Amino acid sequence: MSGGEKYLAAAYTVIFVTLLVYVAIIAAKLSRLERETAELAGLAQERRPDRG
Amino acid sequence: MTFLADVATLARKDLRLELRARDTLPAMLLFVVSTLVVFRFALPEGADDVAAQGADDVAAQGLLWVALVFTALLGLARAWAPEREGGALEGLVLAPTDRSAIWLGKSAAVFIFLCALDAVALPAFALFFAPVSLSTVAGVLLANVGICAIGTLLAAMAAASRTRELILPLLFLPLAIPLVVGGVGAGVSAEPARFLAFLGLYDGVFAILCWASFEYVVSE
Amino acid sequence: MSTSSLNRSGFGSPVPLLAVLASGLVGIALALVFFVAPEDADQGLSQKIFYFHVPIALTAYACFGWGAFKALLLLWRKEERYDLESYVAVHQGTIFGALTLATGSIWAKASWGHWWLWSENQLVLFLVLFLFYSAYFMLRFSIEEGPRRANISAVYALFGIALVPVSFLAIRLAENVIHPTVFTREGPQMTGTMFFTFCVAWVAISALAYALYRLELLGKRLDSNLRELREALSS
Numbered sequence: 256m257s258g259g260e261k262y263l264a265a266a267y268t269v270i271f272v273t274l275l276v277y278v279a280i281i282a283a284k285l286s287r288l289e290r291e292t293a294e295l296a297g298l299a300q301e302r303r304p305d306r307g
Numbered sequence: 308m309t310f311l312a313d314v315a316t317l318a319r320k321d322l323r324l325e326l327r328a329r330d331t332l333p334a335m336l337l338f339v340v341s342t343l344v345v346f347r348f349a350l351p352e353g354a355d356d357v358a359a360q361g362a363d364d365v366a367a368q369g370l371l372w373v374a375l376v377f378t379a380l381l382g383l384a385r386a387w388a389p390e391r392e393g394g395a396l397e398g399l400v401l402a403p404t405d406r407s408a409i410w411l412g413k414s415a416a417v418f419i420f421l422c423a424l425d426a427v428a429l430p431a432f433a434l435f436f437a438p439v440s441l442s443t444v445a446g447v448l449l450a451n452v453g454i455c456a457i458g459t460l461l462a463a464m465a466a467a468s469r470t471r472e473l474i475l476p477l478l479f480l481p482l483a484i485p486l487v488v489g490g491v492g493a494g495v496s497a498e499p500a501r502f503l504a505f506l507g508l509y510d511g512v513f514a515i516l517c518w519a520s521f522e523y524v525v526s527e
Numbered sequence: 528m529s530t531s532s533l534n535r536s537g538f539g540s541p542v543p544l545l546a547v548l549a550s551g552l553v554g555i556a557l558a559l560v561f562f563v564a565p566e567d568a569d570q571g572l573s574q575k576i577f578y579f580h581v582p583i584a585l586t587a588y589a590c591f592g593w594g595a596f597k598a599l600l601l602l603w604r605k606e607e608r609y610d611l612e613s614y615v616a617v618h619q620g621t622i623f624g625a626l627t628l629a630t631g632s633i634w635a636k637a638s639w640g641h642w643w644l645w646s647e648n649q650l651v652l653f654l655v656l657f658l659f660y661s662a663y664f665m666l667r668f669s670i671e672e673g674p675r676r677a678n679i680s681a682v683y684a685l686f687g688i689a690l691v692p693v694s695f696l697a698i699r700l701a702e703n704v705i706h707p708t709v710f711t712r713e714g715p716q717m718t719g720t721m722f723f724t725f726c727v728a729w730v731a732i733s734a735l736a737y738a739l740y741r742l743e744l745l746g747k748r749l750d751s752n753l754r755e756l757r758e759a760l761s762s
Contacts, residue, residue, distance in 0.1 A: 262637035
């Protein structure tokens with residue numbers, strides 16, 4: 256790859272990687288939210304066990 | 308016009324407090340002179356070559372502005388100290404005065420402090436480095452307006468923060484960059500009028516913005 | 528607490544649709560950039576960095592502007608949701624701003640052989656803005672959550688948008704006197720195809736930014752709703 260091509264690839268790679276990092280952060284947040292909702296569902300169950 | 312009367316009262320109060328306590332201004336004066344001396348040692352020795360001399364003078368102009376900006380920061384960190392220590396800011400905010408009057412009064416007092424600072428810094432600079440042109444003085448005065456306007460408001464923001472002393476420079480420096488450009492340009496360029504006009508524009512824009520938004524900074 | 532983004536009538540949150548739209552547009556833009564747009568005679572292949580670098584810069588400005596707009600709404604209407612919307616917009620703007628600096632730096636290296644050029648007004652402007660908005664986050668996270676923090680953040684966001692033209696002017700003034708330009712940049716002469724590609728890329732990046740903005744808002748609102756729920760359940 257010539258010089259110019261390398262920089263072009265570098266620039267687009269930076270953009271791509273940034274997006275992927277973003278997705279990873281969102282994924283981590285989603286799993287945390289999932290854990291929390293499960294926990295809260297458990298708490299809600301305890302308060303009204305008859306409502307199932 | 309009670310607005311202006313309030314502003315004058317508040318500014319007078321700050322000046323009187325400083326005259327009595329004499330803690331902030333002497334520190335600023337000493338700081339700026341020490342800084343200029345440090346710069347003298349930090350600059351590489353110019354050759355006897357006239358061209359190098361010229362370049363040194365231009366670089367030195369930049370150092371003047373760095374010294375002024377950081378000394379102003381030092382003073383601004385203490386701008387709201389009297390109100391904070393006495394718990395007076397809440398009282399001022401509750402008073403039946405336009406909140407912007409608080410900002411303008413404090414800014415006016417800070418402006419006077421900055422002018423007092425310049426009365427020492429500019430002669431010191433002329434002594435250590437290079438003579439100071441009229442356009443530099445004009446630039447300094449115009450920049451003072453901008454510094455006291457935004458500095459007072461940013462200091463009030465910083466007062467609400469946990470990391471008070473740390474955050475004020477971070478807030479102030481990016482906004483101070485255009486001031487430095489204007490000031491150095493006024494001193495260095497062949498057309499200082501453009502830079503002075505720019506400083507005036509900066510002052511106008513940000514003074515209006517500060518005046519309009521100060522009440523939101525101090526109220527809930 | 529507003530849950531409007533969760534309880535929108537119909538298909539729930541528009542975020543998935545926005546994401547699909549953005550992905551599609553970005554895909555089309557990439558295809559155009561690499562397969563359709565002609566290669567620049569002067570700069571060669573590295574010129575193609577422009578197709579994304581400039582839209583990213585423009586989108587960063589747009590994000591900051593949007594954040595300032597929401598900030599103004601907060602100060603005027605005093606509705607809590609504007610605080611979060613302003614914050615997320617500024618956050619997006621900062622990310623895109625950082626990307627602008629990164630891609631701009633790579634372009635500078637490719638074109639001029641230096642990783643940084645003070646003569647590149649756009650880059651310098653973004654550096655100043657990046658410093659400014661980084662301080663936004665430091666300020667925001669050092670203040671207790673509440674109306675005070677919202678107000679101060681809003682005022683600061685408004686200062687930011689005023690800083691954009693003022694800084695730009697300052698940098699223009701500085702370049703001619705304080706830093707005489709060594710390199711002058713001539714904008715690429717754009718053929719019709721190039722211009723079309725640029726426009727598509729711009730729309731794509733804007734769509735991407737908006738999708739990310741709505742996504743982040745969704746996540747943060749979910750967060751605070753869950754917190755409220757937790758408080759309600761454990762009391």
